[in-house]
Amino acid sequence: MAEFLTKSRARNIFYGGSIFFVVVFIILTAQSHKYVVEVSTAGMPLSEEVILGKHVWERHSCINCHTLHGEGAYFAPEVGNVMTRWGVQDDPEDAFDTLKGWMEAQPSGIEGRRQMPQFNLTDAEIRGLAEFFRWADQTDTQGWPPNDAG
Amino acid sequence: MKYQTQRVAYWYFLAAMGLFGIQVLGGLLAGWIYVSPNFLSEILPFNIIRMIHTNALIVWLLLGFFGAAYFMVPEESEREIYSVKLAYLQLIILVVGTLGAVGSYLVGIHGGREFLEQPLWVKFGILVAALIFLFNISMTVLAGKKTAITNVLLMGLWLLSLLWVFAFINPDNLSLDKMYWWFVVHLWVEATWELVMAAILAFLLLKLTGVDREVVEKWLYVIVATALFSGILGTGHHFYWIGLPGYWQWVGSIFSTFEVIPFFLMMSFAFIMVWKGKRNHPNKAALLWSLGSSTVAFFGAGVWGFLHTLHGVNFYSHGTQITAAHGHLSFYGAYVALNLAIFTYAFPLLRGRQPYNQVLNMVSFWLMTGGMAFMTFVLTFAGTIQTHMQRVVGDYYMDVQDSLSIFYIMRFGAGIAVVIGALLFIYSQLVIRNREIIEPGPAVTMPGE
Numbered sequence: 232m233a234e235f236l237t238k239s240r241a242r243n244i245f246y247g248g249s250i251f252f253v254v255v256f257i258i259l260t261a262q263s264h265k266y267v268v269e270v271s272t273a274g275m276p277l278s279e280e281v282i283l284g285k286h287v288w289e290r291h292s293c294i295n296c297h298t299l300h301g302e303g304a305y306f307a308p309e310v311g312n313v314m315t316r317w318g319v320q321d322d323p324e325d326a327f328d329t330l331k332g333w334m335e336a337q338p339s340g341i342e343g344r345r346q347m348p349q350f351n352l353t354d355a356e357i358r359g360l361a362e363f364f365r366w367a368d369q370t371d372t373q374g375w376p377p378n379d380a381g
Numbered sequence: 382m383k384y385q386t387q388r389v390a391y392w393y394f395l396a397a398m399g400l401f402g403i404q405v406l407g408g409l410l411a412g413w414i415y416v417s418p419n420f421l422s423e424i425l426p427f428n429i430i431r432m433i434h435t436n437a438l439i440v441w442l443l444l445g446f447f448g449a450a451y452f453m454v455p456e457e458s459e460r461e462i463y464s465v466k467l468a469y470l471q472l473i474i475l476v477v478g479t480l481g482a483v484g485s486y487l488v489g490i491h492g493g494r495e496f497l498e499q500p501l502w503v504k505f506g507i508l509v510a511a512l513i514f515l516f517n518i519s520m521t522v523l524a525g526k527k528t529a530i531t532n533v534l535l536m537g538l539w540l541l542s543l544l545w546v547f548a549f550i551n552p553d554n555l556s557l558d559k560m561y562w563w564f565v566v567h568l569w570v571e572a573t574w575e576l577v578m579a580a581i582l583a584f585l586l587l588k589l590t591g592v593d594r595e596v597v598e599k600w601l602y603v604i605v606a607t608a609l610f611s612g613i614l615g616t617g618h619h620f621y622w623i624g625l626p627g628y629w630q631w632v633g634s635i636f637s638t639f640e641v642i643p644f645f646l647m648m649s650f651a652f653i654m655v656w657k658g659k660r661n662h663p664n665k666a667a668l669l670w671s672l673g674s675s676t677v678a679f680f681g682a683g684v685w686g687f688l689h690t691l692h693g694v695n696f697y698s699h700g701t702q703i704t705a706a707h708g709h710l711s712f713y714g715a716y717v718a719l720n721l722a723i724f725t726y727a728f729p730l731l732r733g734r735q736p737y738n739q740v741l742n743m744v745s746f747w748l749m750t751g752g753m754a755f756m757t758f759v760l761t762f763a764g765t766i767q768t769h770m771q772r773v774v775g776d777y778y779m780d781v782q783d784s785l786s787i788f789y790i791m792r793f794g795a796g797i798a799v800v801i802g803a804l805l806f807i808y809s810q811l812v813i814r815n816r817e818i819i820e821p822g823p824a825v826t827m828p829g830e
Contacts, residue, residue: 238598244606249613305702344779380777
């Protein structure tokens with residue numbers, strides 16, 4: 232390595248540059264936080280039902296089979312657009328009924344087919360989960376996923 | 382072993398290897414469920430097994446890092462560890478917390494943010510353990526000699542512990558939740574852990590090759606500078622499709638492209654130091670792991686990361702088996718192999734022996750590396766087909782998955798090789814056999830025919 236780059240110069244570049252990038256990152260993060268709240272997720276209120284649904288989603292660790300906005304395990308289908316895929320995104324009652332039917336039919340027990348556990352959710356929990364999925368579905372995700380297949 | 386308190390590392394490494402065993406067996410089980418989906422589906426569903434697989438990995442890597450710090454810092458600072466009792470207390474908290482987490486997963490108690498599923502009390506335990514560690518190791522370094530290696534190592538460990546705070550911050554707004562979640566996940570593995578990795582690698586190369594410290598440490602600063610300059614804004618490559626502003630597509634694409642550089646430098650660093658080195662160190666297995674780690678990290682994290690990091694590509698490949706392929710090879714190369722390198726280097730010293738079982742150890746390297754490479758290739762093929770059929774053509778997820786079964790069978794086969802390699806590695810560290818399976822020939826400096 233060239234002689235002008237001494238160890239202490241390398242160290243100073245490391246510290247100085249890192250601080251610079253941390254500051255830029257913090258500024259962009261703050262702006263993004265504001266954008267999420269005011270723009271990309273503002274299409275539907277963050278209601279009690281949506282929050283309950285998020286807790287149900289977390290309590291049963293759904294992310295370790297499914298993906299949500301493409302993040303999670305890759306063992307089961309994407310759910311960030313599941314309400315669109317089922318054609319019930321604009322109808323909360325339909326969304327609830329369809330999800331309830333789905334959840335209560337699990338596990339399918341079909342041989343050679345991936346199995347989803349029976350979570351024994353209450354109606355309130357299923358309604359929350361449906362609202363949570365509708366809320367996630369309406370988020371502006373820059374056009375992702377490319378199609379309804381998710 | 383120059384300092385008595387380095388012995389602490391032995392117990393950290395043992396605990397780490399125990400969890401390593403659990404991790405790969407969990408992985409094998411998960412791989413089998415891909416092949417035979419009804420297996421255990423009522424008793425132990427896939428999501429539970431996957432949590433054990435990923436959580437065991439993260440904790441054992443951290444235990445390895447902590448152990449490595451307890452091993453390296455006395456030699457670097459030229460003094461004993463500040464408090465051995467605190468070091469053992471920290472280990473006990475971490476082991477109890479980990480077993481508690483695994484136990485509670487098995488009975489269905491867990492959170493639901495990926496990789497951060499630990500119950501709250503375990504999260505606090507990790508926080509307390511990290512604080513004990515930072516106090517203990519900082520007191521040791523402050524009282525002793527300061528080197529670039531300890532500087533970078535400590536900076537990495539301090540920052541990763543601070544970032545753990547975001548494990549407690551879970552906004553109700555899903556997009557915000559995801560954004561802050563990446564503060565732990567991305568800024569660990571693609572920023573602060575790289576600092577720890579580079580410091581351990583520098584320490585190993587210093588010991589194994591005998592290259593001048595000035596040279597090693599200058600390389601170290603350049604590597605970690607490129608790691609943070611690219612990695613911090615590189616976080617943007619996770620912000621494309623989760624509800625964040627569109628400019629992240631450009632910030633993320635550009636800076637995460639540069640994330641290849643630190644891995645290329647680490648690989649170059651390792652090979653150049655060995656080339657320039659004058660020492661013929663007897664621990665060949667540790668050298669193999671050091672070179673192997675930096676090389677596989679370059680391919681797994683660097684090349685396979687770049688493969689799907691540009692937003693135009695990621696729009697289609699996001700959330701497919703491509704990500705799984707990259708995840709497996711990058712974790713294996715950068716962090717698993719590096720931990721096994723420091724274990725291999727340190728174990729004979731900690732047990733007061735000459736390097737032993739090197740042949741078995743090197744066999745385990747090739748089994749694990751070969752297995753992980755094969756797994757990565759088949760998952761990449763699976764992911765490519767999945768991307769095309771599901772994201773371009775628009776076929777439904779489960780239909781596509783059914784057509785990928787051949788790749789999942791091959792992945793399971795690769796997993797068997799990895800598990801055998803891992804168990805062989807653990808055996809080669811724990812059981813001291815008197816002779817190598819293949820005796821080395823005499824060292825001759827003349828060229829052959």
